[in-house]
Amino acid sequence: MNLKTFAGGLHPPDNKKWSADKPIELCPLPEELIIPAAQHIGAPAEICVAVGDTVKKGQMIAQAKGFVSVPIHASTSGEVIAIEPRLHPMGRPLPAVVIKPDGQDQWDDSLKPNDPEQLDSETLKSLIRDAGIVGMGGATFPTHVKLSPPEGKTIDTLILNGVECEPYLTADHRLMLEQSERLIDGIRILRKILGVKDTIIGIEANKPDAIEHLNKECAPHQIQIQPLKVQYPQGAEKQLIDACTSRQVPSGGLPMDCGVVVQNVGTCAAISDAVRLGRPLVERVATVTGPGIKEPKNLLVAVGTPLQHLVDQCGGLNGEPAKIIMGGPMMGQAQLSLEVPAIRGTSGLLIFREPDLQVRPAGPCIRCGRCVSVCPIHLQPTTIAAYARLDLIDEAEHYNALDCIECGCCTYICPAALPLVQSIRHAKGGIMAKRRKL
Amino acid sequence: MLAAVLSIGGIGLVAAAALGLAAKKFAVEVDPRELAILEALPGANCGACGYPGCAGYAKAVAEGTISPNLCTPGGADTVEAIAKIMGIEAITAEPQVAVVLCQGDNRKATQKYRYLGLTDCNAAQKIADGPKTCPGGCLGMGSCQRACPFGAIEMTPEGLAVISREKCTGCTKCVAVCPRQVIKMTPLEAVTHVLCNSHDKGAAVRKYCQVGCIACQICKKTAPEAYMIEDFLARVEYPQHAQAVAAVEKCPTKCIRDFSSGYPEGSSFAPPTVPVAKDNAA
Numbered sequence: 053m054n055l056k057t058f059a060g061g062l063h064p065p066d067n068k069k070w071s072a073d074k075p076i077e078l079c080p081l082p083e084e085l086i087i088p089a090a091q092h093i094g095a096p097a098e099i100c101v102a103v104g105d106t107v108k109k110g111q112m113i114a115q116a117k118g119f120v121s122v123p124i125h126a127s128t129s130g131e132v133i134a135i136e137p138r139l140h141p142m143g144r145p146l147p148a149v150v151i152k153p154d155g156q157d158q159w160d161d162s163l164k165p166n167d168p169e170q171l172d173s174e175t176l177k178s179l180i181r182d183a184g185i186v187g188m189g190g191a192t193f194p195t196h197v198k199l200s201p202p203e204g205k206t207i208d209t210l211i212l213n214g215v216e217c218e219p220y221l222t223a224d225h226r227l228m229l230e231q232s233e234r235l236i237d238g239i240r241i242l243r244k245i246l247g248v249k250d251t252i253i254g255i256e257a258n259k260p261d262a263i264e265h266l267n268k269e270c271a272p273h274q275i276q277i278q279p280l281k282v283q284y285p286q287g288a289e290k291q292l293i294d295a296c297t298s299r300q301v302p303s304g305g306l307p308m309d310c311g312v313v314v315q316n317v318g319t320c321a322a323i324s325d326a327v328r329l330g331r332p333l334v335e336r337v338a339t340v341t342g343p344g345i346k347e348p349k350n351l352l353v354a355v356g357t358p359l360q361h362l363v364d365q366c367g368g369l370n371g372e373p374a375k376i377i378m379g380g381p382m383m384g385q386a387q388l389s390l391e392v393p394a395i396r397g398t399s400g401l402l403i404f405r406e407p408d409l410q411v412r413p414a415g416p417c418i419r420c421g422r423c424v425s426v427c428p429i430h431l432q433p434t435t436i437a438a439y440a441r442l443d444l445i446d447e448a449e450h451y452n453a454l455d456c457i458e459c460g461c462c463t464y465i466c467p468a469a470l471p472l473v474q475s476i477r478h479a480k481g482g483i484m485a486k487r488r489k490l
Numbered sequence: 491m492l493a494a495v496l497s498i499g500g501i502g503l504v505a506a507a508a509l510g511l512a513a514k515k516f517a518v519e520v521d522p523r524e525l526a527i528l529e530a531l532p533g534a535n536c537g538a539c540g541y542p543g544c545a546g547y548a549k550a551v552a553e554g555t556i557s558p559n560l561c562t563p564g565g566a567d568t569v570e571a572i573a574k575i576m577g578i579e580a581i582t583a584e585p586q587v588a589v590v591l592c593q594g595d596n597r598k599a600t601q602k603y604r605y606l607g608l609t610d611c612n613a614a615q616k617i618a619d620g621p622k623t624c625p626g627g628c629l630g631m632g633s634c635q636r637a638c639p640f641g642a643i644e645m646t647p648e649g650l651a652v653i654s655r656e657k658c659t660g661c662t663k664c665v666a667v668c669p670r671q672v673i674k675m676t677p678l679e680a681v682t683h684v685l686c687n688s689h690d691k692g693a694a695v696r697k698y699c700q701v702g703c704i705a706c707q708i709c710k711k712t713a714p715e716a717y718m719i720e721d722f723l724a725r726v727e728y729p730q731h732a733q734a735v736a737a738v739e740k741c742p743t744k745c746i747r748d749f750s751s752g753y754p755e756g757s758s759f760a761p762p763t764v765p766v767a768k769d770n771a772a
Contacts, residue, residue: 143618388602388618411606441608471607478613 055257057281058294060428062461064219064284064382066258070348071222071341076230078352079365081153085127085356086138086393087113088148092192094120099149105132108160110332113149122184122194126151127334127354129158141378141385141392148393151356163330173245176327183326184333184396188318189213189224189287190379192397195319199245201308207246211296212239212253214262214317215280215287218380221400223337224317226350228255228262231321232269238320239275241327246313251275252296253317256282284382285459289314291428303455318399333396338362342377344403346370353394360390362401374406382460415468423462423472429455433462437475445486448479456480523575524552530571531561536639538562538661551576559583563640563659585678586660588642588653592628592672593685593745595648599627599699615669623698626687628672634664655749680731681749682716682738684709689721703745709737 090096097114107113107126114124130153137145168176181196201207212235216224228235239251253270255263257279267277278296285291290301292314299310307314315323318336325331334355341348346367353362359376363369377384378392379399394401423433431452439448453476462472528548535543539560541550550556551572558572559581566582573580605614605621611633614620620629630649642657643664653664655678665673672687684703688695692704705722716734717724724746726734738748 386603414606441610474607474613474617477616478608478610481616 055279055281056295057283058286058291058428060426060430060461061283061285061291061459062426062465063282064464066219066282067341068220068222068225068258070220071339071350072225072259074222074226074349076226076337076350076352077365079354079357079362081128081155081157081354082357082361083152084133084358085130085151085153085354086148086358087124087127087151087356088138088140088146088393088395089114089124090140090142090146091124091355091395091397092122092186092194094118094122094194094197096147097121097124099135099147101132101135101149103132103135106130106154107132107151108158110163110334111160112332116181120194120197122181122186122196123332124149125184125332125334127356128153129156130154139389139392141387141395141398143385143388148356159331163332165330166327168241168244168327171327173247176241176245179327179330180323183322183331185319185322185326186333186396187316188322188333188336188396188399189316190383190397190399192395195315195323198308198313198315199242201313205308206311207248207308207313208311209250209252209297209313210239210242210246210248211292211312211314212251212317212320213287213289213292213314214253214255214259214266215292216259217256217282217284217287218382218384218399219284220341220402221339221380222341223339223350223399225259225262227321227337228253228259228317229265232266234321234324235266235317236269236273236275237328238322238324239273241323242313242315242320248313249274252278254278254280254286254292254296256280256286258282284461285428285457288428288457288459290457303452336394336396336398338394338398339400340366341400342402342404343408344370344373344405353398355396356393358391358393359387359401362394363390363403369403371405373403374409375402375404377402377404382464383458412469414470417468417470420467422465422467426461426465428459428461429457431456433472433476434470436479437470437472440475440479440482443482445479445482448476449483449486453479454483521549521552524548526575527551527572530564530568530575532564532568534563534639534659534661536563536659536661536663538659538663557581562586563661565659586675587655587658587678588660588662588664588673589676589683589685590628590634590651590653590673591683591685591687592624592626592650593701593747594622594624594627594699595630595646595650597648598701599624600697612667612669620670624688624690624695624702626670626672626689627699627702629670633667633669634673637663637667639663676726677728677731680726680728680734682726682731682734682746683749684717684724684726684746686723686745689723691722695722701743701745704743706742708740708742709734709746712737712740 089099095117098117099114101113108129111126112123113126116123130151133152134150138148140146177196185195186192214228263279280295289307293312322333338353339350340362349366376387417434436448436451436453456476458473531544539547541547551558559569561568569582570580600623601621602623609631611629611631628650632645634651635643642654686703688702695702695704703724709717709724713733713736716730738746
């Protein structure tokens with residue numbers, strides 16, 4: 053097999069075996085759904101329902117504010133019982149709509165199916181925006197923005213991200229195996245919007261069943277399946293473009309600067325629902341796993357389901373949790389509590405116990421250069437981090453701190469256990485603050 | 491030999507003459523008062539005046555574009571010296587010191603998660619608003635200590651910033667760097683302070699801190715003039731600070747402290763028994 057990849061990165065133990073062969077299971081609705089107004093990068097949506105309102109599944113409950121923003125929808129039918137700040141995956145209470153499900157799970161009547169063949173590209177984009185579609189790989193960037201290249205930029209290739217390079221997660225893997233019709237339909241819609249022919253689905257070689265299945269399914273649709281060498285962070289846009297097309301996104305640039313648009317496979321399937329069925333993004337597949345979970349599973353989760361409810365569906369906790377991570381272990385966010393709801397970007401929930409964690413005190417940098425050799429952007433993490441610790445923002449900027457994608461390879465490999473990504477992020481914050489001042 | 495001496499000497503003379511002429515011709519006029527002011531300033535380049543360094547401030551004062559009493563580290567003496575140079579009357583600002591309005595160190599206040607990252611308050615604050623459960627308490631990672639140009643701040647072993655009243659010059663650098671606004675400028679004369687910065691309700695404060703203000707109103711009832719309570723937090727009304735001492739013993743959580751009698755304990759900044767006025771303070 054011809055396995056492509058990018059330069060740099062590493063391969064942590066992927067631990068996908070616990071959930072890779074578990075079919076997607078529908079997660080029953082919890083007692084109450086906590087739906088935050090901020091679930092995407094960009095301006096948070098503005099809540100437009102009131103306490104006591106009855107809502108239907110798919111009804112808009114918060115409207116988009118500005119271009120880089122999307123509306124939020126009710127994930128089931130029921131009553132709005134509170135609008136108040138609730139603990140958000142970001143780690144602080146943020147405004148949320150709390151819905152008590154009525155058990156009917158009834159879709160809003162106003163949602164009508166469409167025929168994508170009859171619609172033009174602008175209408176399709178507005179359908180995607182109104183459905184609240186965001187990048188479901190975890191970054192939650194509004195999809196319609198990525199599909200609107202500025203004048204003068206030509207897009208010739210669409211890449212579907214089925215890499216799922218984060219250890220433990222298997223949600224996209226299961227989706228590619230079980231829901232390939234939705235995926236292919238989404239690809240056809242995306243191709244129509246972008247006017248591109250070349251389509252590549254990048255999949256890492258640790259998912260041979262998905263590669264085989266999609267090869268069979270995609271054959272009549274002129275979609276190329278590109279098997280990739282298992283290497284983290286191949287699912288990062290710029291690394292995936294490099295691996296699939298050998299094109300380099302310039303420093304500070306976007307994928308569209310080299311003629312490519314990348315979409316996650318989950319996003320693509322959600323686009324199919326948004327256009328074909330007229331249904332907004334109110335549920336997603338998430339992997340609940342880790343040594344702290346009795347029975348790891350892939351669940352179809354309604355947006356707003358508290359994490360505790362997901363744990364309950366997976367046989368409960370296997371011992372006292374010491375670390376709760378939303379997303380993958382490399383780039384996911386540690387959570388303060390299981391009261392936090394799953395949101396549109398929640399690709400997984402990982403639970404670790406105290407003995408599973410390797411906590412070492414940070415030591416001095418021994419200049420071994422491992423962080424430099426694994427950095428997929430080819431930066432010098434240790435140098436930037438040293439400048440960041442001394443608040444030498446200009447020097448950190450000179451070493452291209454802003455190009456860091458915060459993938460965590462340097463922190464993972466560091467034998468001195470230095471918090472390199474955090475230091476670089478600190479420097480990036482300083483650089484952005486300085487630029488705002490100028 | 492002679493030719494060499496003459497030629498080198500000659501070149502030297504010509505160059506010296508050229509330099510001398512250039513120095514006369516292209517001389518930059520400097521206001522002599524600017525140099526005198528720069529001489530009078532402490533030279534710490536702390537930035538308290540709003541300028542990056544003493545030279546910038548000296549120039550602005552000499553040009554008359556800014557008030558001459560903005561050098562807090564210099565104190566009254568400096569202001570008087572500058573006023574004399576400028577030939578104006580000195581208006582001395584009341585001397586101020588920075589105070590950390592928190593006593594919740596690692597023994598007394600709880601943490602909401604285990605923080606393993608960079609030892610920097612601003613970096614820690616970005617992760618779920620900092621590890622301390624209290625939203626306003628001192629994070630204890632020493633960002634203010636590193637920012638202080640006068641070595642006036644130390645961290646206790648239990649992770650709390652303590653500011654020396656003698657060494658603090660009132661430059662406000664620590665106030666600017668603190669991500670939780672727990673450091674406030676107060677009059678040097680005022681020795682009684684409410685050492686809490688949490689605006690949460692009393693029941694919530696009790697859960698995460700043994701020494702937090704629970705807004706019970708007892709201080710306000712004891713010395714109505716000297717205290718105000720806003721958003722569930724008591725504050726000393728500094729113009730009436732002299733009366734505030736009456737509530738120190740009454741405060742049930744001991745979050746009102748009298749700096750003239752043994753605070754802060756456990757710090758190398760020896761607890762002064764009487765308020766120490768700086769030499770240059772009036």
